[in-house]
Amino acid sequence: MAKTAIELKNITKTFGSVVANRDVCLSVDHGEILSILGENGSGKTTLMNMISGIYFPDSGQIFIDGKETVIRSPKDAFDHKIGMIHQHFKLVDVFSATENIILGLKGKGKFNIKEATRKVEEISHKYGFDIDPNKKIHEMSVSEKQTVEIIKVLYRGADILILDEPTAVLTPQETQKLFAVLRRMRDDGKSIMIITHKLHEVLSLSDRVAVLRKGEYIGTVKTSETNETELTEMMVGKKISLNIHRSEPKNCEDRLCIEGINCLSREGVKLLDNVSFTAKSGEILGIAGIAGSGQRELLEAIAGLQHIDSGKIIYNNPKTKTQDNLRDKTPLQIRELGVRLSFVPEDRLGMGLVGNMGITDNMMLRSYRKGKTVFLNRKPPHDLAERIISELEVVTPNSETPVRRLSGGNVQKVLVGREISSSPTVLMAAYPVRGLDINSSYAIYNLLNDQKERGVAVIFVGEDLDVLLELCDRILVIGSGRVTGIVDARSATKEEIGLLMTKGKGDEE
């Protein structure tokens, strides 16, 4: 069976002066799972987009079953039985699974929904998918939607499947289920390429691993002949230690007490359901949960950006020893109360920073009100910008370059740097390492740890359970807007947290 299904030779793609891929060569056999491993920005998705016809390579060749092939559009890709499952699903919410699957297919005469449903069921059965073909997309969980996307590709007869970071949105249990399905597909002779930057997934799933670094192709190794350290080295280009230093919490005091907050969406759906917890000074409280379980609303409610319907947010001021209820206060009022609350939001360039402004002007966001005149004083923010650039090693031409032109890691350093520069007592960070390379991620972890040691109450919303378990002191698990458990990060296991993540959903039904 080990016949080559698809082979890339010297593929190069540039965007302006940025080289996304340079001379990438790789191949996948029939009945094989190949992981494409690389840090964010290493060109994995660009490469896959060229195979699936979204981009066109500047140079290089693609061979399918040994024949040179030109793929100019997603339709060409389908004609060559290549199917890609994107990170962001492309489904019509009000349609059922089957309707979405046959959407866009050309055929003579009327659609035969029954026949299509039968075929969907047949595919589900064959590979062990768990799906109801008549369920509407908007009623589905993220993993069910992903299943629909995969079946959609299989229905069109794909033999080469590309999955772009499929596990990013899944719980550990769902990931295991997906991997079982992928293995069955491999045994059926399909070729599977999976993009990921999670090492343990690579090792448990794939037959071979191709590593990219900054657009360069580093090499392909057999999974059975490698280990985590070697792969990391290939990925990052140098030896790094992947240990997070976790100190014991000291001088813990209750800093922020959340008491039974409820929050409804405009449509009346409960976004936060009786959430209570306490964040203590000198510790990192992790928040785990499936994306969209209420993490954003929770942090925004504390920051004064989200209206809550009931409950209290009590802040214990360490200086004045007073207690303030932050509920229904605007960010400005919270600040005026003397609450030193810093917030690194999930949407860095859309909320935390202004993409078109330079670092100096972004520093000024927090401080521009200072001074009695109507004029801005650019000197202090400029000094702060220069300090952050040198202390956090931000790579930028100068402090006036628009921050949207910086790389993800540097953008995040600017944002975190600004937020900790005001010496906060509470620091909230939502997915602060999303999209960052390993080095930048660890730089951010160290900054959070550093804040904890200074006695800040750190609240860290994360998605990588391994990191949460290594970095935090306690982990709060949130499911469908309610707290499903608070565990000790030193003793809890990933499986335990995974179960808690899905618990909220089960209770509801």
Add this chain to the structure above:
Amino acid sequence: MKLSKNHSFHIVKREPPVWYIGLAIRAAAVILALIVSGVIITLLTDKNPIAIYASMIDGAFGMDIRIWSLFQDVAILLCISLAVTPAFKMKFWNCGAEGQVLIGGLATVAVMMFLGDKLPLPILLIIMIAASIIASIIWAVLPAIFKAYWNTNETLFTLMMNYVAIQFVSYFLKSFVKTGSGVLFPMPEFGLPVLFGKQYLLNIIIVAVMTVLVYIYLKYTKHGYEISVVGESENTANYIGINVKKVIIRTLVVSGALCGIAGLLLVGGTNHTINVETAGGRGFTAIMVSWLAKFNPIFMVFTSFLIVFLQKGASQVSTDFRIPQAISDIVTGIILFFIIGCEFFLNYKIVVTKSVKEEK
């Protein structure tokens, strides 16, 4: 193998070019525009394009009076452009400058008519200024309040307010002009003072000062900074505790006040009368001026000059050669098309790629 759909080139984003290359691209655009419009003119009218360009320049700079009138028109257009800029920078699409100017002018003319012979001139002038500014502020702030509190569409709202302003002017002319003709005779005796015997000089000076002030307001004040933040991202503005509603309303007060000054200069300083055409579409042209200058008040001096020059030249051409105004409008259109179109080349470059086949 299919090669029919072969890409022979593709478009790539480029780094912003250094200033002289940017300038060269823009200059090339203008030259290209002149050549293309020359060819079109020759084809359509068999007139000599060089003569037509000469006539354009003559129309704009030919005589003292033309130069003064050119600068007067630049001043008014620039004034309205300055007025729309704070709102546009905030991404509040104010398409109502036309109505805001007109209503400011109407307030001015009403004061001139009803109080002109009752009050001493200095007091009259103060009332004129106040009336015009307040009227325009009301016109601008209404859509802003609705936008801030109920998130209505400001584009439609401001456009509608234009019609209301126009109807107000015609109602005023029908009802209050004593002759019943609906045409109001100019009342220069109640107008703004004339400096050094030059009728337009005061307008030009006022607008020059305003240009500098608006530039400082947008660039160096806290208000200007808040406008930029709200325009770039309302989420960010909320996040750092800017009261977005307040900023929207306050900015439109500024915008309206500047339109009021434009109305005052137009009626009190230039025409001394009003009709429904007084604003003359400048409320819309101003949007183009502001955009072309990327909301920079200093650049707006050049863009408003360019547009007024083209308009003046075009109308001279149609008189000199007895060709329809439409031809000269075509030329203006072509020139603007090239100037705006060259922005593409400032942001992107075209890369020619070899086909897959050739590479083998």
